[in-house]
Amino acid sequence: MPTKDLREKTISSVAVFQGRLLDVRRDDVELPDGGHTVREYIRHPGAAVMVPMREDGKLIFLRQFRYALDRVMVELPAGKLDPGEDPETTARRELAEETGYTCETLVRLGLIHPCIGYSDEEIVVYLAQGLERREAEAEVDEFVEPFELELDEALGWIEEGKITDVKTIIALYWTERYLRGEWGK
Amino acid sequence: MPTKDLREKTISSVAVFQGRLLDVRRDDVELPDGGHTVREYIRHPGAAVMVPMREDGKLIFLRQFRYALDRVMVELPAGKLDPGEDPETTARRELAEETGYTCETLVRLGLIHPCIGYSDEEIVVYLAQGLERREAEAEVDEFVEPFELELDEALGWIEEGKITDVKTIIALYWTERYLRGEWGK
Numbered sequence: 122m123p124t125k126d127l128r129e130k131t132i133s134s135v136a137v138f139q140g141r142l143l144d145v146r147r148d149d150v151e152l153p154d155g156g157h158t159v160r161e162y163i164r165h166p167g168a169a170v171m172v173p174m175r176e177d178g179k180l181i182f183l184r185q186f187r188y189a190l191d192r193v194m195v196e197l198p199a200g201k202l203d204p205g206e207d208p209e210t211t212a213r214r215e216l217a218e219e220t221g222y223t224c225e226t227l228v229r230l231g232l233i234h235p236c237i238g239y240s241d242e243e244i245v246v247y248l249a250q251g252l253e254r255r256e257a258e259a260e261v262d263e264f265v266e267p268f269e270l271e272l273d274e275a276l277g278w279i280e281e282g283k284i285t286d287v288k289t290i291i292a293l294y295w296t297e298r299y300l301r302g303e304w305g306k
Numbered sequence: 307m308p309t310k311d312l313r314e315k316t317i318s319s320v321a322v323f324q325g326r327l328l329d330v331r332r333d334d335v336e337l338p339d340g341g342h343t344v345r346e347y348i349r350h351p352g353a354a355v356m357v358p359m360r361e362d363g364k365l366i367f368l369r370q371f372r373y374a375l376d377r378v379m380v381e382l383p384a385g386k387l388d389p390g391e392d393p394e395t396t397a398r399r400e401l402a403e404e405t406g407y408t409c410e411t412l413v414r415l416g417l418i419h420p421c422i423g424y425s426d427e428e429i430v431v432y433l434a435q436g437l438e439r440r441e442a443e444a445e446v447d448e449f450v451e452p453f454e455l456e457l458d459e460a461l462g463w464i465e466e467g468k469i470t471d472v473k474t475i476i477a478l479y480w481t482e483r484y485l486r487g488e489w490g491k
Contacts, residue, residue: 123369123378124451127451129371142344142346143330145330147325153371161327162328162373162374184312185312186314186338187423189423190422193312196422231464234470234471238372241376264312287421287476291472298465
């Protein structure tokens with residue numbers, strides 16, 4: 122536990138940009154020493170990411186163009202929570218929409234904060250097992266490209282710098298530990 | 307490599323909020339199917355995070371209040387790049403400012419993208435060795451609280467959900483692999 126008083130108090134808060142995706146706020150705050158400063162940050166509804174693992178051991182990944190980075194990224198399926206939605210519901214919905222699979226079981230591996238300097242986003246990480254291919258493949262999101270990879274190969278891609286997305290990296294490491302019986306004992 | 311054309315083209319770009327910290331843009335873009343949409347995102351200068359490891363094996367962590375999350379987080383020292391700055395320079399500067407240590411060597415473990423949905427931020431991850439305590443402790447940032455932890459204990463804190471910051475989690479896993487000789491062979 123901290124021995125210092127590190128907390129900051131909100132003096133006032135204002136929405137400086139509310140777009141289609143981003144909700145940006147600027148608050149005036151009081152620092153622990155009594156001084157004042159400004160904090161700017163994104164309000165985010167939260168998200169879920171999952172490692173879809175088939176019976177044959179293959180994992181389902183996506184290639185997805187990420188505009189802010191101007192590149193195609195290798196990622197696990199993920200998505201934002203709808204208002205009031207349980208992250209497990211989000212996970213099942215996004216899995217179906219992005220890969221065309223449904224899953225029987227979701228194991229909650231943990232929770233991460235991707236962007237603590239300027240966002241309140243949190244992401245719940247799941248392992249999805251008991252996958253079943255849906256009939257209608259045409260409904261799959263047309264702007265992502267699903268593909269399969271073994272866990273060991275994916276771990277190699279992290280080391281080679283071919284996977285740099287944090288939620289994907291952590292979900293894979295936690296899955297590795299979980300499958301070895303070294304996680305959430 | 308993708309077989310689909312996943313790229314999006316910029317039609318126009320506008321700065322919708324430029325604050326003290328955040329630079330928020332909104333672009334009109336053309337989708338691969340010819341449709342149009344809007345992309346909103348943060349422009350970020352990039353950052354460096356480091357695992358400061360002392361000769362006795364102890365790692366230096368920080369407790370830091372994160373306003374967006376309204377809580378004190380357990381993190382490794384990190385900081386944003388100044389304009390034109392090399393990430394290694396950032397790492398050395400932040401290490402001194404936040405912990406009072408200088409380091410002899412920095413091993414570059416890799417690069418991560420924390421927030422691919424709405425930010426172009428990238429973070430370079432280092433292991434910092436050959437630590438030396440500076441004389442002047444009074445210069446250390448007064449709003450962070452440094453403390454020491456063994457690597458094994460820190461890995462346990464990830465599993466217990468006491469460490470949820472993504473850059474810290476990944477830096478610790480890469481350090482574990484590096485020290486075992488399993489990283490960047």
